[in-house]
Amino acid sequence: DSGVTQTPKHLITATGQRVTLRCSPRSGDLSVYWYQQSLDQGLQFLIQYYNGEERAKGNILERFSAQQFPDLHSELNLSSLELGDSALYFCASSDDRVDEQFFGPGTRLTVL
Amino acid sequence: QKEVEQDPGPLSVPEGAIVSLNCTYSNSAFQYFMWYRQYSRKGPELLMYTYSSGNKEDGRFTAQVDKSSKYISLFIRDSQPSDSATYLCAMSGWTGGFKTIFGAGTRLFVKA
Numbered sequence: 001d002s003g004v005t006q007t008p009k010h011l012i013t014a015t016g017q018r019v020t021l022r023c024s025p026r027s028g029d030l031s032v033y034w035y036q037q038s039l040d041q042g043l044q045f046l047i048q049y050y051n052g053e054e055r056a057k058g059n060i061l062e063r064f065s066a067q068q069f070p071d072l073h074s075e076l077n078l079s080s081l082e083l084g085d086s087a088l089y090f091c092a093s094s095d096d097r098v099d100e101q102f103f104g105p106g107t108r109l110t111v112l
Numbered sequence: 113q114k115e116v117e118q119d120p121g122p123l124s125v126p127e128g129a130i131v132s133l134n135c136t137y138s139n140s141a142f143q144y145f146m147w148y149r150q151y152s153r154k155g156p157e158l159l160m161y162t163y164s165s166g167n168k169e170d171g172r173f174t175a176q177v178d179k180s181s182k183y184i185s186l187f188i189r190d191s192q193p194s195d196s197a198t199y200l201c202a203m204s205g206w207t208g209g210f211k212t213i214f215g216a217g218t219r220l221f222v223k224a
Contacts, residue, residue: 002155033212043156043200043214056209090155101212103148103155 003027004104006091012110018079021107025072025093031055032074033094033101034066038087049074081111115139118201118215127224131188135201135215138182142205142213145177147186150198150217159199160186191222 003026013019025032034046045058049068060066063081068074078085088108092101118135125131133147144163148156160175162168162184168175176185184203188195201215 002157004155035214042216045212045214056211058211088153092155100146100158100161102158105155106153108153 002102002104004091004093004102006089006104006107008107009105010108010110012112013081014112015081015083017081017111018077019081019109021076021078021089021091021109023074023076023091023093023104025074025091026102029093029095029102030072031094031096032068032072033092034060034074034076035090035092035103036087037090037106041087043090046076078109083111085109086111113138116201116203116213116215119218120216122219122221124221124223125191127191127193127222129191129222131191131195131220131222133186133188133199133201133218133220135184135203136182137184137203137213139205139207139213140179140182141207142203144204145175145184146202146204147173147175148200148202148214150200152197156200191220193222193224196220196222 005024007022030051033048037043046060048056066076088106090106092103094101146161147159150156165179172189174187198217200217204212
């Protein structure tokens, strides 16, 4: 158990809908990272927050947004969902050390 | 050309074999090098990380970094069926902002 929690575990929704994925980092970790993992794309970095502020941005679509709250939990919002958004979404957290990220169990999103 | 290249396998070996997993990269800005293990439908788990060129050993695992060749390796000695998983290399560095790139992952099967 990495200490990172993600909810929900599974999410099934329809095209055009909006969903919110939630992540709670390990106790004491200030950084939260979001990743998308699909079969044909591997693990893709989406975005990083550090202590409430956006720190780095990867291949995140404009339909996706994220935020980190004062209690350090983070949410990833996915809107206008498309079939191709079906994937595993992982959250990871770290302290100031950028080389050690601890991953949560993931949220499996299925868009029908 | 991808920034990080990793053979997806699958790689099948008998129990007790020495396993060699490799990644090559193109961006010399990468400074941190990690190996993650991911079991099916689970979050990646950090196995090893290194900062500089050379070897780092932890139990049956040895990570090797050759910055001059832009080549990293993970060796697993006395492989066990429980080592069967996907192994992802990852590297981080400051390149127009700090970013972490993952390899596609190599699927490893260790046969009893």
